[in-house]
Amino acid sequence: MNYEKLLAVAYAEAKAGFDEGGVPVGAALFDSEGVLLGRGRNRRVQDNDPSVHGETDAFRKAGRQTTYRDKILVTTLAPCWYCSGLIRQFNIGTVVIGESVNFEGHRDWLIEAGVKIIELNDALCIALMRRFIEQSPHIWFEDIGECHSA
Amino acid sequence: MNYEKLLAVAYAEAKAGFDEGGVPVGAALFDSEGVLLGRGRNRRVQDNDPSVHGETDAFRKAGRQTTYRDKILVTTLAPCWYCSGLIRQFNIGTVVIGESVNFEGHRDWLIEAGVKIIELNDALCIALMRRFIEQSPHIWFEDIGECHSA
Numbered sequence: 001m002n003y004e005k006l007l008a009v010a011y012a013e014a015k016a017g018f019d020e021g022g023v024p025v026g027a028a029l030f031d032s033e034g035v036l037l038g039r040g041r042n043r044r045v046q047d048n049d050p051s052v053h054g055e056t057d058a059f060r061k062a063g064r065q066t067t068y069r070d071k072i073l074v075t076t077l078a079p080c081w082y083c084s085g086l087i088r089q090f091n092i093g094t095v096v097i098g099e100s101v102n103f104e105g106h107r108d109w110l111i112e113a114g115v116k117i118i119e120l121n122d123a124l125c126i127a128l129m130r131r132f133i134e135q136s137p138h139i140w141f142e143d144i145g146e147c148h149s150a
Numbered sequence: 151m152n153y154e155k156l157l158a159v160a161y162a163e164a165k166a167g168f169d170e171g172g173v174p175v176g177a178a179l180f181d182s183e184g185v186l187l188g189r190g191r192n193r194r195v196q197d198n199d200p201s202v203h204g205e206t207d208a209f210r211k212a213g214r215q216t217t218y219r220d221k222i223l224v225t226t227l228a229p230c231w232y233c234s235g236l237i238r239q240f241n242i243g244t245v246v247i248g249e250s251v252n253f254e255g256h257r258d259w260l261i262e263a264g265v266k267i268i269e270l271n272d273a274l275c276i277a278l279m280r281r282f283i284e285q286s287p288h289i290w291f292e293d294i295g296e297c298h299s300a
Contacts, residue, residue, distance in 0.1 A: 044214065048213060048214060050209065050213070051206050051209050051236075052210075056201050056206075059201050060201035064194065064198060064200050066292070081235040081239035082235045082238075082239040084235055085230075085231040085232045085233070085234055085236065085238075086201075086231075086232045088231040088232075088235075089294065089295050090232070090295035142214065144239065145218065145239050145240035145241050
C-alpha cells in the first residue's frame, strides 16, 4: 500500500480547511485495497461545530460499515482522545498518521488496543499545522479543549 | 443539583430516538447551574450517520464553549470509548450516567482523568435500552463496533 498517496487525500482536506480559515486537520477512510470510502476535515470554524474533527468527519462520510477492522484511517495529525476513542470503539484496524510533531496524540494507547499505526512524519503536514497554530493559537487550543485564555 | 431532573431531558431524547426506530441513547449538556446548553440523541439509523452518538450530538448542539470543566454531561447510557474520548479531550467536569447495566462503559478511565462520575442506575433507562437490544441486536452491535454477523 502506498500510504503517502492515501495521505495526499487527507492533506488536500486539511489544506482546504486551512483556506477556509478552519483548523487544518484532514482525514480519509479507505478499505483494505486503498479504495476511498469517505474524506473529511475539521469543521469547528466553518460550521461552528466542535464535534467535527477530521477523523470523525471522514468516518461520517464513509457511512455505516459492518466492520472497520480491515479499514485504513488516514489523518494529517495524530488523533486526540476524542478521535482515538472513535478508532478504539470501532476497531479501526490501521491508522496512518501524517505527523505527531505539533500534537503527540495517544499512539501507545491505540497500539495497546491492537491498532496498527503508521507514522509518516510528513513535512507538508507539519508545516501546515504549525502555520495554523502560530496564526490562530486560540482556535487550536479550543479545538483540543485547552483553555489558554489568561 | 437535581441530577434526576437533568436525566429526564436525556431520557426524553432517548425515547424520541426509540420511537424513530433509532438507538435509544440520549444526552444533554448543562452548565454548572443546570441550565441546558444542548440536547441530542444517537442518529445512526435516522440519519444513517455512525458518527452521531447521544453524547456527541448534545456536545454539537451546545455549540463552541470556552471550557467544559464546569459543564455537566448527562447521558442515558454509560459512554463508549468514542464518547469517553470526547469527555476526556474536552475535560468535561461532570458526567451523569443513567445506567451502565446494558453497557458498562469506561468509568475508571474517566475517573482517572479527573472526571466526576454520577451513576443513577435509572430503571427507565435500563428498560428502554434493554428493549432495543432485544428487538434490534444487530443495530446495537453495529453501534458499538462489534461485528456479530455469522
